[in-house]
Amino acid sequence: MSAPIYNRIALIGLGLIASSMAHAIRRGGLASEITGYARSAETRDTARRINLCDRVCDTAAEAAQDADLVVLCVPVGAMDAVMADIAPVLKPGATVSDVGSVKRHVIDAVQPHIPEGVHFVPAHPLAGTEHSGPEAGFAELYDNRWCLLVPVEGSDRAPVDRLRQLWEGMGANVDEMDADHHDLVLAVTSHAPHLIAYTMVGVADDLRRVTDSEVIKYSAAGFRDFTRIAASDPTMWRDVFLTNKDATLEILGRFTEELFALQRAIRTGDGEHLHQYFTRTRAIRRGIIEAGQDTAAPNFGRETKS
Amino acid sequence: MSAPIYNRIALIGLGLIASSMAHAIRRGGLASEITGYARSAETRDTARRINLCDRVCDTAAEAAQDADLVVLCVPVGAMDAVMADIAPVLKPGATVSDVGSVKRHVIDAVQPHIPEGVHFVPAHPLAGTEHSGPEAGFAELYDNRWCLLVPVEGSDRAPVDRLRQLWEGMGANVDEMDADHHDLVLAVTSHAPHLIAYTMVGVADDLRRVTDSEVIKYSAAGFRDFTRIAASDPTMWRDVFLTNKDATLEILGRFTEELFALQRAIRTGDGEHLHQYFTRTRAIRRGIIEAGQDTAAPNFGRETKS
Numbered sequence: 001m002s003a004p005i006y007n008r009i010a011l012i013g014l015g016l017i018a019s020s021m022a023h024a025i026r027r028g029g030l031a032s033e034i035t036g037y038a039r040s041a042e043t044r045d046t047a048r049r050i051n052l053c054d055r056v057c058d059t060a061a062e063a064a065q066d067a068d069l070v071v072l073c074v075p076v077g078a079m080d081a082v083m084a085d086i087a088p089v090l091k092p093g094a095t096v097s098d099v100g101s102v103k104r105h106v107i108d109a110v111q112p113h114i115p116e117g118v119h120f121v122p123a124h125p126l127a128g129t130e131h132s133g134p135e136a137g138f139a140e141l142y143d144n145r146w147c148l149l150v151p152v153e154g155s156d157r158a159p160v161d162r163l164r165q166l167w168e169g170m171g172a173n174v175d176e177m178d179a180d181h182h183d184l185v186l187a188v189t190s191h192a193p194h195l196i197a198y199t200m201v202g203v204a205d206d207l208r209r210v211t212d213s214e215v216i217k218y219s220a221a222g223f224r225d226f227t228r229i230a231a232s233d234p235t236m237w238r239d240v241f242l243t244n245k246d247a248t249l250e251i252l253g254r255f256t257e258e259l260f261a262l263q264r265a266i267r268t269g270d271g272e273h274l275h276q277y278f279t280r281t282r283a284i285r286r287g288i289i290e291a292g293q294d295t296a297a298p299n300f301g302r303e304t305k306s
Numbered sequence: 307m308s309a310p311i312y313n314r315i316a317l318i319g320l321g322l323i324a325s326s327m328a329h330a331i332r333r334g335g336l337a338s339e340i341t342g343y344a345r346s347a348e349t350r351d352t353a354r355r356i357n358l359c360d361r362v363c364d365t366a367a368e369a370a371q372d373a374d375l376v377v378l379c380v381p382v383g384a385m386d387a388v389m390a391d392i393a394p395v396l397k398p399g400a401t402v403s404d405v406g407s408v409k410r411h412v413i414d415a416v417q418p419h420i421p422e423g424v425h426f427v428p429a430h431p432l433a434g435t436e437h438s439g440p441e442a443g444f445a446e447l448y449d450n451r452w453c454l455l456v457p458v459e460g461s462d463r464a465p466v467d468r469l470r471q472l473w474e475g476m477g478a479n480v481d482e483m484d485a486d487h488h489d490l491v492l493a494v495t496s497h498a499p500h501l502i503a504y505t506m507v508g509v510a511d512d513l514r515r516v517t518d519s520e521v522i523k524y525s526a527a528g529f530r531d532f533t534r535i536a537a538s539d540p541t542m543w544r545d546v547f548l549t550n551k552d553a554t555l556e557i558l559g560r561f562t563e564e565l566f567a568l569q570r571a572i573r574t575g576d577g578e579h580l581h582q583y584f585t586r587t588r589a590i591r592r593g594i595i596e597a598g599q600d601t602a603a604p605n606f607g608r609e610t611k612s
Contacts, residue, residue, distance in 0.1 A: 129604030190527035221496035298435030
């Protein structure tokens, strides 16, 4: 166990991402103290019961007081209000970061509140599961996953490098990119796929001629792979789509165009077009496995139930 | 180990489905002898090397000769030709079955070739992985998965019940339904999801502003769940879309309609609509887990690499 990277870390919001951070910070001995805050009294009670943090506070300001690092782990649409709450208590030299899935909007919402002498280093760990809440977290969530740092213009190097050390200490690989590129990359790799999964699952649920129980029983034929990401937190995802609107709509436009081309190939019986397309997509999967970002085991290595 | 259900079973085509059948049949002691045939000499050599069947034959007719059950495990578009090859050698009282993902087309292609005194019981096991070929098979593939039997009109009960016993012996649950309903259910639970996954992966690969390496590195944010089913066998899937054209296009039409409604909600900032939609889809996932058709472990229970 190495020396702590921060003395006190405050986690504002205690969902899957924050609770996994708490476990990973403790695993690595990366902070001397972790404080936490959640808006709902029920979540705070749960966090206390499972001893998630050293101290769970009843206000965001109390948790942020004297913290060396404050991490905003709330839905993107709630960043503005929570930042306004804690701004008055931030100590000089402290760093504020976040874990939002959208970066341009978060920067616009948070930066105006950052006091003189406080650093702001936006971040986004590319990890998650379909489960939510303080009990969903686990220390290994960030192992071998990427965390993207999106430093704002003119920011000091030292707080960026220190935050990088923290994420590396939690097991992540760290890259840096600018906010607009981040939002486009995530529209492709995350936001559009989530919306498409939500849509497919919604369609299946809507059909009257195929019953719900049939959809559920026979889901192993492909459909169930979509349901995992379509089970993600509804509030978080509502905010993502509303705040990364342009990039998401652009990728969805490209998707629709491509889908229409494949539909036309089906309608006209153009097997050659379909076969070429499906051969190309297979190679992408190989790349992901070679890059260590997924398992090569069949069916994601799901355990077979017998 | 129970008594064999068939004396000789012939597997025509030796890909993932047939090779898993061979392992599961042996595990259960369900046949006295398994013969096999594959079109490519390379596949036959591999099957011989790994001792997949008791006897790998150089022609389909040789494998089917004297078999009590012949299972056509070739892509849907190849059923017609292979059935024409074996029809002359089928013995009276034998049963022909298949494992095609589309049933109406297979019935139309196969049934005209079925000789007097031979039974035909179409089937479709709802199981698979993203891997192909004789070495991809494993005995547990069908455990707790569904196999749909689609008896043709006027067929005898005895051969249907016997085939049911075989699939149950291989670990599967068995349901029966008619061909048109099967093709619609599968368009929802399998064919449309596969086409959508192929499309999303193709779009990501096409974009120039987001590089391939970015898509691959950052895929854990959601995209990688799509790549598994978009890595499925291109020939098999080409044939599925060409032969279940109407049902697939109908579901894709519904999908596009729904996607447009969500895009409009994003564009107009209708957060309420999005939140409601995403809450509803979450419930479907719970149903699938309660039905034992997927794991509740986060990320499908993928092992964390560290």
